[in-house]
Amino acid sequence: MTKGMLTVLGKKGGKKPHEELGLSVEDLKRLYETMVRVRVFDEKMIKLQRSGRIGFYVPALGQEACHIGAAFALDDSDWIFPHYRDPGIPLLRGITIQEMVHQLYGNAADNTKGRQMPNHFSYKDINFVSISSPLATQIIQAAGAAYAAKIKKDGKVVLTSFGDGSTSEGDFHAGMNLAGVHALPIVFLCENNQWAISVPVSLQTGSESFAIKAQAYGFDGVKVDGNDILAVYKAAKESVEKARSGRGPTLIEAVTYRMGPHSTSDDPTRYTPEGELEAWKKKDPIERFKEYLRQVKVWDEEWENELRTTIAKEVDDAVKKAEATDPPAPDTLFEDVFAELPAQLLAQKDEMKRLIDEYGMPEGH
Numbered sequence: 001m002t003k004g005m006l007t008v009l010g011k012k013g014g015k016k017p018h019e020e021l022g023l024s025v026e027d028l029k030r031l032y033e034t035m036v037r038v039r040v041f042d043e044k045m046i047k048l049q050r051s052g053r054i055g056f057y058v059p060a061l062g063q064e065a066c067h068i069g070a071a072f073a074l075d076d077s078d079w080i081f082p083h084y085r086d087p088g089i090p091l092l093r094g095i096t097i098q099e100m101v102h103q104l105y106g107n108a109a110d111n112t113k114g115r116q117m118p119n120h121f122s123y124k125d126i127n128f129v130s131i132s133s134p135l136a137t138q139i140i141q142a143a144g145a146a147y148a149a150k151i152k153k154d155g156k157v158v159l160t161s162f163g164d165g166s167t168s169e170g171d172f173h174a175g176m177n178l179a180g181v182h183a184l185p186i187v188f189l190c191e192n193n194q195w196a197i198s199v200p201v202s203l204q205t206g207s208e209s210f211a212i213k214a215q216a217y218g219f220d221g222v223k224v225d226g227n228d229i230l231a232v233y234k235a236a237k238e239s240v241e242k243a244r245s246g247r248g249p250t251l252i253e254a255v256t257y258r259m260g261p262h263s264t265s266d267d268p269t270r271y272t273p274e275g276e277l278e279a280w281k282k283k284d285p286i287e288r289f290k291e292y293l294r295q296v297k298v299w300d301e302e303w304e305n306e307l308r309t310t311i312a313k314e315v316d317d318a319v320k321k322a323e324a325t326d327p328p329a330p331d332t333l334f335e336d337v338f339a340e341l342p343a344q345l346l347a348q349k350d351e352m353k354r355l356i357d358e359y360g361m362p363e364g365h
């Protein structure tokens with residue numbers, strides 16, 4: 001168990017931290033760009049929901065460093081069993097903003113065919129397993145996948161992310177226990193954003209931290225500054241190397257703050273203490289990384305402006321295209337489960353056709 005909290009940004013003296021971590025200038029740019037893409041995407045999606053154009057959205061505001069820093073430490077073929085607040089991970093693995101916007105609209109180009117809740121992304125080709133609505137279910141699925149990786153000896157590592165509130169679910173304990181017993185190749189990332197909707201972290205655990213919980217299962221816990229992308233990357237890199245070399249799991253507690261509402265269905269001003277958000281805004285993970293990049297001469301105003309303009313256009317174009325795309329065709333409701341439809345579903349399909357013939361297509365089609 002590491003004592004205290006791991007930080008990298010702001011440390012004085014010695015070699016440049018990113019060089020020590022083996023990160024190139026290209027890597028730094030990619031990390032920063034992904035954080036800004038998530039921020040711009042978030043801001044736009046919230047506006048779209050507020051103006052009634054999409055139904056629901058879960059912002060990642062303030063938590064960009066946690067999930068992007070951790071995922072960057074993985075190989076592209078490693079498995080991810082994600083929390084619902086991690087849109088930067090698919091973006092890092094090459095999923096486009098367009099694909100994600102189609103999902104939020106649930107239209108015919110949505111790869112989940114409008115059957116999933118908005119924001120519940122799922123990308124089979126990049127080993128990004130479907131986001132789960134029931135809290136913590138991804139943790140046991142991830143432990144099972146890590147068990148499979150160990151049996152198959154395929155060299156893959158599993159990352160599963162979840163919130164502080166999710167550690168109160170039985171599935172967290174079951175997953176951690178299985179991983180500890182079998183020394184599985186898995187990294188648990190707890191994004192401690194201080195809140196589980198309106199429940200503060202003080203009511204979530206009697207332990208002195210979340211990281212310390214790993215001790216009970218026989219492996220290491222690391223508490224890291226979750227608004228410091230280089231610190232998260234460092235913790236994740238060490239944990240991933242450890243997992244890949246057969247030395248078992250790690251629990252990373254990334255200490256961060258949810259700077260926006262829990263989701264677009266929430267109003268945090270009703271329960272957060274005055275001044276809390278303002279205090280955390282001073283530790284904004286993007287601003288902190290930007291300052292570091294400025295110091296090492298990777299960031300300048302011109303690049304920032306170009307980045308923001310390009311991303312804003314990319315998001316706007318994606319929205320236009322999603323709004324011009326039809327909803328999924330009704331027949332798709334009957335696809336993907338049975339190779340041959342059973343009699344009762346055939347009857348339902350006929351009934352649907354009859355209703356459409358009689359009343360026409362529902363509004364929006």
Ligand SMILES: Cc1ncc(C[n+]2csc(CCOP(=O)(O)OP(=O)(O)O)c2C)c(N)n1
Pocket residue numbers: 085133134135162163164165166167169191193195196197258262
């Ligand atoms: C099993 C279960 N119980 C309750 C909920 C309702 N719920 C959705 S999100 C949430 C809070 C989760 O907090 P946390 O794990 O800290 O994640 P955060 O939203 O803060 O990122 C709750 C209680 C749920 N989705 N699943």
Ligand SMILES: [Mg+2]
Pocket residue numbers: 163164165191192193194195196197
């Ligand atoms: Mg939380």
